[in-house]
Amino acid sequence: MAKIIVEVMLKPEILDPQGQAVASALPRLGFNFTKSVRQGKRFEIEVDGEANAQVIESIEKAAEVLLSNPVIENYTVRVEK
Amino acid sequence: MRIGVVTFPGSLDDRDAQRAVREAGGEAVALWHGDSSINNVDAVVLPGGFSYGDYLRCGAISRFAPVMTDVIEKAKAGLPVLGICNGFQILCESHLLPGALTRNKDLHFICKDQELEIVNNKTLWTSEYQIGQHITIPLKNGEGSFQCDDETLNMLESEGRIIARYVGENPNGSRNLIAGITNDRGNIVGLMPHPEHAIEDLCGPGTDGLGFFTSVLKALVK
Numbered sequence: 001m002a003k004i005i006v007e008v009m010l011k012p013e014i015l016d017p018q019g020q021a022v023a024s025a026l027p028r029l030g031f032n033f034t035k036s037v038r039q040g041k042r043f044e045i046e047v048d049g050e051a052n053a054q055v056i057e058s059i060e061k062a063a064e065v066l067l068s069n070p071v072i073e074n075y076t077v078r079v080e081k
Numbered sequence: 082m083r084i085g086v087v088t089f090p091g092s093l094d095d096r097d098a099q100r101a102v103r104e105a106g107g108e109a110v111a112l113w114h115g116d117s118s119i120n121n122v123d124a125v126v127l128p129g130g131f132s133y134g135d136y137l138r139c140g141a142i143s144r145f146a147p148v149m150t151d152v153i154e155k156a157k158a159g160l161p162v163l164g165i166c167n168g169f170q171i172l173c174e175s176h177l178l179p180g181a182l183t184r185n186k187d188l189h190f191i192c193k194d195q196e197l198e199i200v201n202n203k204t205l206w207t208s209e210y211q212i213g214q215h216i217t218i219p220l221k222n223g224e225g226s227f228q229c230d231d232e233t234l235n236m237l238e239s240e241g242r243i244i245a246r247y248v249g250e251n252p253n254g255s256r257n258l259i260a261g262i263t264n265d266r267g268n269i270v271g272l273m274p275h276p277e278h279a280i281e282d283l284c285g286p287g288t289d290g291l292g293f294f295t296s297v298l299k300a301l302v303k
Contacts, residue, residue, distance in 0.1 A: 010183075014228055015254060017184050066145070069138055069174065072181045072228055 002051035003080040004059050008068045009040035043067055044080075051079040082301045084294075085112040085122035087152070089143050093130035094165065094277060101277040102126070105294035114146040123301050124161035124205075125152055127168025129221075129275055139182060139224050140170035153177060161205045161297050162269045166222055169261070169271030178262055178271045179237070180229035185222070186254025194286040195220035195274050196248040197260050200241075204267035205300045207244050209292040215248060216289035218279040220260075225273040227255035227262075237262055244270060 010016050016038050023037040047055055060077050068075040084102045086109055088095040099109035110122050114132075119125055133142035143149065153175055156162045164172040172178045185191060196217050199210040210216070229237070234256055237243055242265070246258040253273075261272035276290025 013230065014183065015186065015226070017186055017188050017254070021188055066137070066141065069141065069181055071173070071176075071179070072183060 002047050002049070002055075004045045004047065004051055004056070004077060005080050006043040006045065006059065006063050006067055006075055006077050007040060008043070008063070008073050008075045009038060010073055014072045041067075082124070082298050083108045083110050083122045084124045084126060084297070085110045085119050086126045086128055087112045087114060087148055088128075089114040089130070089132035089146060091131040091134055092128050092167070094128040094275065095130070097275075098126045098128040098165065098277045101280045101291065101294050104280050105291055105298055107294065107298050112148060114143070114148050116148045116151075118151045119148065119155065124163070124297050125156075126277075127152075127162065127164040127171050128277070129166030129168060132167055132171065135167075135224075138170075138174065139167060140172075140174040143167075143171045144174040149175065156269050159266060159268050161300065163206050163293060163297070164269075164271040165275055165277060166225070166273055169273055170224065172269060172271045177269050178264060179233045180227055180262070182222075182224050182273065183226045183228050184224050185226050185252075190221075190223040191225065191252055192221040193219070193252075195252060195260075197245045197274060198248050199245050201244040201263065201267075203241075204244055204263045204270050204296075206263075206270040206293050206296050208300060209296040216245075216279075216292075217286045218274045218276050218290045219285065220252060220274040222253075222273060225255065226253045227259040227273070229256065240265065245272065245274075 019037040019039040026034045063075040086098045102109040245261040276293040279285045279290035
């Protein structure tokens with residue numbers, strides 16, 4: 001069994017009001033190190049067998065079609081060691 | 082004229098949309114998300130609500146509902162389709178309309194009567210309005226901020242594909258105050274505020290929303 005991680009983030013130019021709200025809440029709690037926060041999504045996908053090239057390709061496709069909206073988001077796919 | 086209204090699990094405004102179709106003089110046909118075809122209706126409304134719980138992204142799961150295969154194919158061939166609120170989000174996720182609807186700028190769910198300016202009356206759904214006409218209809222959503230890249234925004238502006246803009250303060254952070262857009266043929270329209278909630282004087286802010294439904298019926302009769 002292998003685990004593949006897909007991370008989806010809003011493109012840098014797209015406004016992220018949730019990230020901004022987190023960034024403004026942190027200093028109120030005494031966390032004063034924050035410059036900015038961007039919030040995204042993480043998918044953990046378990047597959048039977050090993051994560052070969054065919055599996056990765058098919059997950060890349062799923063990330064493009066369903067897991068992300070390419071109009072506003074970018075994604076990365078990696079196999080968890 | 083038969084106008085289909087699709088009900089997804091989590092749709093809220095399907096009954097109001099059906100009622101608006103009838104008040105405008107059409108026959109409302111209930112369609113189900115699991116249907117494999119739209120049964121020869123003359124137009125389709127994708128109503129507001131929280132289809133599939135808004136899981137993943139608003140409209141992202143609904144876009145793959147069985148009935149959408151037929152809706153998307155026929156919309157591309159010229160079928161009149163109006164997506165209201167969640168329906169607009171579904172049209173964007175289906176890539177029938179450009180851009181995307183994202184979280185409101187101030188993160189609040191908005192529910193209020195909203196003034197709009199109609200800026201394109203050449204579409205099948207807006208022909209009964211005058212250019213520059215101001216209308217007031219309800220706006221109610223949490224993810225109504227229209228976003229797209231600069232290239233898309235320039236295309237929408239230069240091709241006159243914005244059909245309505247918010248008047249006054251920008252309620253949700255939408256680029257260029259965009260409340261609704263259309264495709265290049267003018268048969269597909271997406272609108273964030275709700276015309277189906279403003280079709281009679283008894284409830285809602287008036288009857289300003291009825292024009293969307295009378296427009297398409299008039300176009301279909303021609």
